[in-house]
Amino acid sequence: MNPSTRKISRRRFLEGSAAGISAFSIVPRHVLGMGQTPPSEELGGALIGCGGQGPGTVGGMGSGIRMIAFCDVDRRRVENAAKRFGAKDVYTDFRKLLERPDIDVVAIATHPGWHPLTSIAAMEAGKDVLCEKPMSRFIAEGRAVVEAAKRYGRIFQIGTYGRFNASRDPKQILIHKIMASGLLKECQAVHIKRGGLKVAEWSGMVRYEVSDPGDREWDLYCGPAPLRPFHAHRFGGTHRGYWDYEGGGLADMAQHHFDPINWVYAKDATSPVQVEASAPPAHPEACGMWGWVELRYADGLTFVMDSDEWGDRYDRQTERDVRLEDLSPIDQQKIREMPDPEPLVGFAEAVKTRQQPGGHAEAAHRTATLMHLANIAIRTGRKITYDPKKEQILGDAEANRLVNQPMRAPWRVV
Amino acid sequence: MLDQAFETLKTYDWGTDRNLLNPIDEAIVASQADPAARRGLEGRLVAVLKTDVTRAAKDFVCRALMILGTADSVPALAALLAEPEQSHMARYALERITAPEAAQAMRDALPKLDGQMKIGVIGSLGARRDVASVPALAALLGDTDTAIARSAALALGAIGTPAAAKALMRTKPTSAEAASAVTDAALDCAEGLLAAGKSVEALAVYKRFAGEDQPKHVRLAATRGMLACAGK
Incomplete structure (x- = not known):
């Protein structure tokens, strides 16, 4: 299928x-x-x-x-x-x-x-x-x-x-309109998120001691993840440092940072096609340090996650917005005449009106895919090529094993 | 260092220093572009799996084989499918080993398993969208264990072939829990059929779930599906 x-x-x-x-x-x-x-x-x-x-x-x-x-x-x-x-x-x-x-x-x-x-x-x-x-x-x-x-x-x-804030900002609305219009065939924009990704905070912390879970339903907490003995470090916020439960600082923070950016650049229905990371070899169970990740879309748009916590700073490209001047004069006029997007609908209103909410499932999934692809590039240490339609990594069977991970019975989603 | 780590693995257990196994992790990373080294590592890991090591050691090996395992790992992993404490980690590797031998091993194990181990293998076959397992999964739709019947339904939904849809339409669930899984699986199947251009087969499924006897959100899903079948 x-x-x-x-x-x-x-x-x-x-x-x-x-x-x-x-x-x-x-x-x-x-x-x-x-x-x-x-x-x-x-x-x-x-x-x-x-x-x-x-x-x-x-x-x-x-x-x-x-x-x-x-x-x-x-x-x-x-x-x-x-x-x-x-x-x-x-x-x-x-x-x-x-x-x-x-x-x-x-x-x-x-x-x-x-x-x-x-x-x-x-x-x-x-x-x-x-x-x-x-x-x-x-x-x-x-x-x-x-x-x-x-x-x-x-x-x-x-x-x-x-x-929701980005969708009310005139500058971001202009970029959104340019990108959503489809008039820009080759995008030169580079968005760099530098710092604020809590890499060290959730890195290198595999604890191997075993302790008593007390009255916690530990088996249920682990759920689809492999079951292993309880340790308090695997419970609560510190769970973020283990691949079994989350994806480190990227998973903790990247959805916050890139969810608005995905809306601004009209990427709610697609994903990057190439991803490359600068990182030391990753531990198979614990999230580790990394320097930067470059994610490039088919139209040339580039997102960069620069941890600013390990290795050299990202310096391949400098930050650049999409500009109206990137379009021909005729297309610029089309953008000026283009109506602003409808205001994004909040959860309560969406529930009542059955309209699509601003942070709907497909949009959320595409933002989450950014951090998952980044983590796969970090974990494999290789440049990966991704098919945003099939949602598969191309030409790298090993990396592709991380796209869908087995779940412990009886849990399953796919 | 690597030899020492493999020696440590023989007695490794949870609660002891996991870092002593790091040379094996590092060797896996270092061998990414070296197929011969990979095969050597896989062989050594599989050899550990065949010995009387702890659950923690087998857990470690299965995690590694999820990354680098090939058809060569399948027999040793398949041997763990019937061990309650190891079955999940065996699937953890088998489910992602793309070699057809991995699916075959899970199909072969299916009749010999029960409870969570059987449910797990059913789920893995569904996740692999293993068309060859449709007859075996269809036979499980009437299982007296509701959880098994439910898992079989969901796996058939994921596989999504006309044969899977027929099996789901024919079954008469014996519990509300199994019925909800059959409904979801059938709708999943119908979406796959529709996308594959089999709108007649898809429409038959949607009609089945559009009646007043269904919950509102299921009727909504079926109605949408029927509209889609009509090209609207």
Whole structure:
């Protein structure tokens, strides 16, 4: 099966029919009146993953949601979170929570190894999802989230919001219009993100001691990842340093940084074709140090992640924006006459109107793919060539093994 | 250094210093462009797998074989599929070894496994989109173990051939949990069929799930699918 053809097909029928279906099933809010949310409109909300960003992720869902159920593998954490929101219903197994018909929307803030599985399960159960970043642990599972959202017409929004600000900035809107227009055939732009990627913070920290998990559901926490004995270092924020659960500083921060940039450069539906990294040999289990990663799109647009924490600074190219002058005078005029893009829709509004939210699944997946490709280039130490339609690495079977990783039974997404 | 690391691997266990195995990791990286060195390393790792080493040591070897394993690794990995503590890590390597021998080994193991080990192998065959396993997976749709029936359905959905779709349409799930998996798998199948230009087969699947007896979001998915089949 060629994933690319399936993807195109689904997009086509969504464009062709989803708006039509939703138009007949939603009562406009102006009919009901704005302001306070009427009780009949209030949605039942739940949170899966109550540590770290969990309670904050709930805030991203917006108004009109009554939080009624909470889930975490750590009983103390889940009880504290429920108490904070004045709720009583707590779970340690998300599958039980998702069986409830009174839950409409789910915020997901587990460790990233669980993001796709819980997102897909929630959408299969008819819930809308706000998922904390990073969206996924590897490329194929991100695609599975996109397919589930499309299949069931569910709202999926990634928990990072920089693109909403970018979409209101006149300078960024101009770049977006130039890139979205398709008039620029060869893009000379280079976007460099220097620093702020927490590389050392989540590097080189494989701890091999074994300790008691206490009352934590350790097996469930590991979920699809290989099961090995508990150590506190693998739990909580420090889990980020292990490939089994996340992807280091890149996975922690790159979705924040590049999600708005992907919108600005109209790359929400594609991925780079070449990726090259400057990094020492990577440890097979622990995320390590790296210098920079260069990601080049088919049209020439280049994104650079420069850690500024290891090796020499990236100096192959200098930063450069897309400019109106990059186009012919005729095309410049077309851009001037082009309407601004529609404002991006937030999660709560998307849930109510069934419009696509600003940080929808495909966009989130394409941003997550940037960091996954970067990590694959770092881990293999080789320049990789990527097919953005098939979502496969070309000519490098070993690197391609990292695109889709096996999951521990009974978990699976693809 | 490398020899010492392989010696350490014989007694390595969780809780002891993982860094002592680093020379093996480094040799794997260093041999990326040296097929002969890779084969040598693979042989040494497979040899460890055949001995009575700890679960931690086998875990280490399977992780390495996920990266560099070939058909030569398959017999030793397949031998672990029926060991509860090792089965997942065996699949961890087997699922990503592209050689057809890896899929064959998992198909062969399927009738001999039960519980989570069987579910895991079913999932791996689905992830590989292994068309040859459709008959075996179809036979598992009626398994009395709901989790196995559910996994078989999802794997057939991922494989997405007309034969897989037929099997999913014919089955009569015995539990709500299995039924939801069959629904999702059938819709997955239909999307694949439609993308492959088999709109008649896809439409048959969508019609099956468009009725009032289905949850709203499933009816929505089926309706969208039918519209897509009609080219709308």
